[in-house]
Amino acid sequence: MTNLTRRAMLLASAATLGATMTLGAAAFAADTIKVGVLHSLSGTMAISETTLKDAMLMLIEEQNKKGGLLGKKLEPVVVDPASDWPLFAEKARELISASEVDAVFGCWTSVSRKSVLPVFKELNSVLFYPVQYEGEESERNVFYTGAAPNQQAIPAVDYLLEEEEVERWVLAGTDYVYPRTTNKILEAYLKAKGVADEDIMINYTPFGHSDWQTIVSDIKKFGAAGKKTAVVSTINGDANVPFYKELGNQGVKASDIPVVAFSVGEEELAGFDTAPLVGHLAAWNYFQSVEAPENAEFIEKWKAFTSPDRVTNDPMEAHYIGFNMWVKAVEKAGTTDPDAVIDAIVGVEVPNLTGGISKMLPNHHITKPVLIGEIQADGQFEVVSQTDGLVPGDAWSDFLPESKPLKADWVDLKCGNYNTETNTCLGADS
Amino acid sequence: MRLPVRICLLGLTLLAFLTLQTGSYAQDIRPIIDEFAAAKSFKKVEAVIDKLAAAGDPAAAVSLRALSEGRLKFKKNDGSVFITIEDAGEFALQDPLTGNAVPTDGATAKDFKKVKVKNSIRRKIAAVLSGMTLQAKDKSQRLAGAETIFNTSDVSALPALEAAIDKETDDDVKQAFLDAQASAILASKREVSEKLAAVARIEARGDRASLALLSKFLASSEGELATRISGAIEGIESVQALWANAQNIWYGISLGSVLLLAAIGLAITFGVMGVINMAHGEMVMLGAYTTFTVQQAFSLYFPALMPFALLFALPAAFLVSGLVGLIMERGLISRLYGRPLETLLATWGVSLILQQTVRTIFGATNREVSNPSWMSGAFELGQISITWNRLWIVVFALAVFAALYFIINRTSLGLDMRAVTQNRRMAGAMGIRTSWVDAMTFALGSGIAGIAGVALSQIGNVSPNLGQSYIIDSFLVVVFGGVGNLWGTLVGAMSLGILNKFMEPYAGAVLGKVIILVLIILFIQKRPRGLFALKGRAVEQ
Numbered sequence: 001m002t003n004l005t006r007r008a009m010l011l012a013s014a015a016t017l018g019a020t021m022t023l024g025a026a027a028f029a030a031d032t033i034k035v036g037v038l039h040s041l042s043g044t045m046a047i048s049e050t051t052l053k054d055a056m057l058m059l060i061e062e063q064n065k066k067g068g069l070l071g072k073k074l075e076p077v078v079v080d081p082a083s084d085w086p087l088f089a090e091k092a093r094e095l096i097s098a099s100e101v102d103a104v105f106g107c108w109t110s111v112s113r114k115s116v117l118p119v120f121k122e123l124n125s126v127l128f129y130p131v132q133y134e135g136e137e138s139e140r141n142v143f144y145t146g147a148a149p150n151q152q153a154i155p156a157v158d159y160l161l162e163e164e165e166v167e168r169w170v171l172a173g174t175d176y177v178y179p180r181t182t183n184k185i186l187e188a189y190l191k192a193k194g195v196a197d198e199d200i201m202i203n204y205t206p207f208g209h210s211d212w213q214t215i216v217s218d219i220k221k222f223g224a225a226g227k228k229t230a231v232v233s234t235i236n237g238d239a240n241v242p243f244y245k246e247l248g249n250q251g252v253k254a255s256d257i258p259v260v261a262f263s264v265g266e267e268e269l270a271g272f273d274t275a276p277l278v279g280h281l282a283a284w285n286y287f288q289s290v291e292a293p294e295n296a297e298f299i300e301k302w303k304a305f306t307s308p309d310r311v312t313n314d315p316m317e318a319h320y321i322g323f324n325m326w327v328k329a330v331e332k333a334g335t336t337d338p339d340a341v342i343d344a345i346v347g348v349e350v351p352n353l354t355g356g357i358s359k360m361l362p363n364h365h366i367t368k369p370v371l372i373g374e375i376q377a378d379g380q381f382e383v384v385s386q387t388d389g390l391v392p393g394d395a396w397s398d399f400l401p402e403s404k405p406l407k408a409d410w411v412d413l414k415c416g417n418y419n420t421e422t423n424t425c426l427g428a429d430s
Numbered sequence: 431m432r433l434p435v436r437i438c439l440l441g442l443t444l445l446a447f448l449t450l451q452t453g454s455y456a457q458d459i460r461p462i463i464d465e466f467a468a469a470k471s472f473k474k475v476e477a478v479i480d481k482l483a484a485a486g487d488p489a490a491a492v493s494l495r496a497l498s499e500g501r502l503k504f505k506k507n508d509g510s511v512f513i514t515i516e517d518a519g520e521f522a523l524q525d526p527l528t529g530n531a532v533p534t535d536g537a538t539a540k541d542f543k544k545v546k547v548k549n550s551i552r553r554k555i556a557a558v559l560s561g562m563t564l565q566a567k568d569k570s571q572r573l574a575g576a577e578t579i580f581n582t583s584d585v586s587a588l589p590a591l592e593a594a595i596d597k598e599t600d601d602d603v604k605q606a607f608l609d610a611q612a613s614a615i616l617a618s619k620r621e622v623s624e625k626l627a628a629v630a631r632i633e634a635r636g637d638r639a640s641l642a643l644l645s646k647f648l649a650s651s652e653g654e655l656a657t658r659i660s661g662a663i664e665g666i667e668s669v670q671a672l673w674a675n676a677q678n679i680w681y682g683i684s685l686g687s688v689l690l691l692a693a694i695g696l697a698i699t700f701g702v703m704g705v706i707n708m709a710h711g712e713m714v715m716l717g718a719y720t721t722f723t724v725q726q727a728f729s730l731y732f733p734a735l736m737p738f739a740l741l742f743a744l745p746a747a748f749l750v751s752g753l754v755g756l757i758m759e760r761g762l763i764s765r766l767y768g769r770p771l772e773t774l775l776a777t778w779g780v781s782l783i784l785q786q787t788v789r790t791i792f793g794a795t796n797r798e799v800s801n802p803s804w805m806s807g808a809f810e811l812g813q814i815s816i817t818w819n820r821l822w823i824v825v826f827a828l829a830v831f832a833a834l835y836f837i838i839n840r841t842s843l844g845l846d847m848r849a850v851t852q853n854r855r856m857a858g859a860m861g862i863r864t865s866w867v868d869a870m871t872f873a874l875g876s877g878i879a880g881i882a883g884v885a886l887s888q889i890g891n892v893s894p895n896l897g898q899s900y901i902i903d904s905f906l907v908v909v910f911g912g913v914g915n916l917w918g919t920l921v922g923a924m925s926l927g928i929l930n931k932f933m934e935p936y937a938g939a940v941l942g943k944v945i946i947l948v949l950i951i952l953f954i955q956k957r958p959r960g961l962f963a964l965k966g967r968a969v970e971q
Contacts, residue, residue: 226646
């Protein structure tokens with residue numbers, strides 16, 4: 001009996017507390033612009049996404065120091081979708097309908113993005129997606145500030161072809177949509193470059209794969225055919241640490257078989273000793289080591305906002321660009337209304353952190369430089385190659401027959417998948 | 431076009447090098463080394479390396495090696511070139527010519543800029559160095575030189591190599607030199623008979639590098655030589671195929687030992703006590719984080735003992751996880767005995783709480799647990815390469831198993847444990863404090879999981895999710911091996927490991943896992959109590 005009353009009391013007090021908090025927020029909401037942050041703070045993806053939540057909080061704080069937006073303060077609304085894909089959709093709905101945010105920055109992995117997509121369409125809001133992805137998508141409500149395959153994978157393969165004169169390829173990835181689509185594009189690209197079937201080995205592993213002995217030894221075997229061999233890795237997240245540890249221990253040296261990775265950045269390298277991995281590569285649009293005044297300022301602020309041993313990485317830069325673009329578009333439109341912002345943001349130019357100016361394109365992707373970096377002993381990357389100018393993001397790959405004729409243009413065509421052969425917009429059904 | 435030029439250049443280098451061996455050096459190379467400071471692009475760095483190589487002074491090896499390691503830096507203000515040593519916050523300078531220590535004069539790492547280097551430059555340096563170091567005093571340098579020549583089949587190195595072979599006294603190095611010579615002969619314009627002998631020598635070596643080398647020359651050779659080479663390739667391949675099986679067994683044992691470590695604590699809490707402990711993985715994770723904390727403490731207070739921090743982490747991890755297990759058992763599980771569903775839910779809740787607690791304290795990102803040097807690298811056993819960390823983990827897993835077996839079968843706690851699990855009421859009637867035994871058993875199982883965490887931190891991530899990746903495998907092993915039987919866990923872990931590794935090359939890692947799950951489901955249908963089923967009255971309860 002006493003137990004029950006105590007529990008009831010507790011519930012009641014919790015409810016009151018919750019009510020006061022909502023009331024407080026509501027009272028505050030009148031003179032603020034709300035920005036939703038939709039990143040997992042628990043579960044498997046927390047390892048990557050927590051950093052982005054911190055980055056967003058910092059960017060919003062910075063903007064408020066500069067006087068906010070349209071004379072109002074920005075207010076972050078942080079929710080935790082807990083690495084659970086259906087929960088992403090629920091939390092997105094909560095952000096847009098209940099908290100009434102004007103834009104959402106978030107998601108990591110394509111499956112989370114695909115899960116929230118219907119919500120953003122239905123409630124007509126704006127999502128900024130900061131992570132490199134497989135392309136083959138362009139939606140009116142989504143802005144893709146991460147790299148499309150032509151801004152990461154293709155230039156990386158070009159580098160290996162030209163600089164390292166690679167003839168044999170291992171495409172290793174985690175078994176889900178991003179690696180599978182990227183590898184499909186890469187395979188088509190390599191074959192177009194004259195690489196034979198038997199010189200391409202494709203390998204998929206489950207999420208969080210931890211025993212890499214067989215695969216690393218297979219890679220060594222594949223590399224012992226008298227031709228220069230390289231590994232293109234789309235291995236994601238947690239599985240990278242054991243993979244690189246095994247590479248180091250089995251003595252796969254970068255000068256013999258270089259590994260170029262698309263999902264390994266400064267954050268991932270913070271988890272282990274990189275001395276045996278010096279020379280392995282990564283392709284990104286940003287490295288912490290890039291020397292540019294904007295970058296130095298950003299790193300300084302980041303370290304002051306979090307702690308001195310934290311590193312910056314590519315998706316953080318994507319949020320930096322995306323957030324500043326949104327701010328500019330809102331200023332240009334004079335309102336936070338999603339329709340006005342979606343129209344205003346195309347063509348907006350903001351400085352990126354590598355010394356260039358990124359621009360939002362009609363296909364809702366942005367222009368970015370492509371950098372190839374070598375892993376250093378201190379866990380940072382050193383840039384060994386950089387594209388001459390900025391590369392515009394291509395939503396539909398030219399190397400896949402089914403997506404070659406497609407084009408995305410939300411300004412003139414008002415369509416995300418316009419078929420240039422039949423001159424029709426395929427629309428939402430395909 | 432590029433290759434012949436490079437080879438010509440190397441040849442020139444070596445010629446210069448050989449003639450200069452006897453006399454003094456034609457020019458001082460210090461000004462050349464200083465040119466690195468002005469080399470802002472990779473092309474210019476390469477040009478300076480070419481100049482150094484052309485000067486032919488073996489003293490250049492010091493700076494070249496440092497460049498390859500990324501330690502050759504120049505002062506930003508005056509462009510003077512030094513070799514820097516940065517170790518745990520310490521900063522020191524060396525002369526790039528002699529390698530002697532020079533005072534830093536208050537300069538710090540920030541005053542220096544690295545000379546740019548990338549993979550192709552590292553390869554170039556290795557090629558230049560291989561010629562220079564064939565007569566070096568250090569055995570490992572001579573071996574490295576020989577290996578580079580073997581892999582690149584550098585014809586221009588032949589004269590220097592043959593001169594070095596005659597002088598070489600160490601047998602290992604001599605063999606490596608002869609291998610390198612054979613490789614270079616294949617690329618040279620020498621007689622076919624010599625080349626045939628070279629092929630025979632490389633075939634006898636029989637490793638993957640030999641296979642790569644022969645495959646490379648197969649395309650460019652003809653007639654008798656081509657048939658001989660393809661014969662040799664076939665020979666090596668058939669030997670390699672045999673070794674591949676041995677290698678697979680080793681990988682299986684290694685994977686099995688990891689499974690064993692992850693599951694053995696569970697074999698006690700689930701197997702012996704029957705508690706479905708979903709927080710078992712988190713006990714492993716706590717062990718890994720304890721390792722991280724201990725290593726951090728050691729690097730701060732006793733840097734000299736750093737290589738042995740792991741040994742101190744073992745008891746610490748046992749205590750931390752054991753204590754958490756004890757609290758869990760007393761506070762939660764002891765109230766839920768006989769209600770497996772509630773236990774499952776409650777422990778799962780605990781696992782979430784533990785994960786989020788660790789995430790709050792240590793952050794969501796991976797933590798770096800360093801490998802001591804005695805756990806890094808690999809050695810060759812025949813044609814199998816065995817990595818040290820895996821070997822130690824196998825040894826460690828077996829040691830933990832033996833210790834646990836001893837505790838259960840030879841100590842009074844073990845006797846009490848077995849008595850309580852077999853017949854709780856009878857044991858209570860004999861004066862055993864059953865609730866105390868429960869608590870101790872659970873603490874022991876959790877502590878063992880903590881120890882496993884120390885070992886697993888060496889091969890994987892140390893992140894809050896660490897436990898989740900092992901929990902399913904752990905239950906699989908215990909159920910497959912037979913609940914309540916330590917031997918079952920051992921055999922179960924090893925057979926799952928080896929089965930997995932034999933499946934992987936054919937089915938791939940993803941499908942392999944699926945097939946194994948299906949096989950286990952079928953097996954459990956046939957033998958619901960696992961491999962080693964307990965028999966007798968205890969089972970019926």
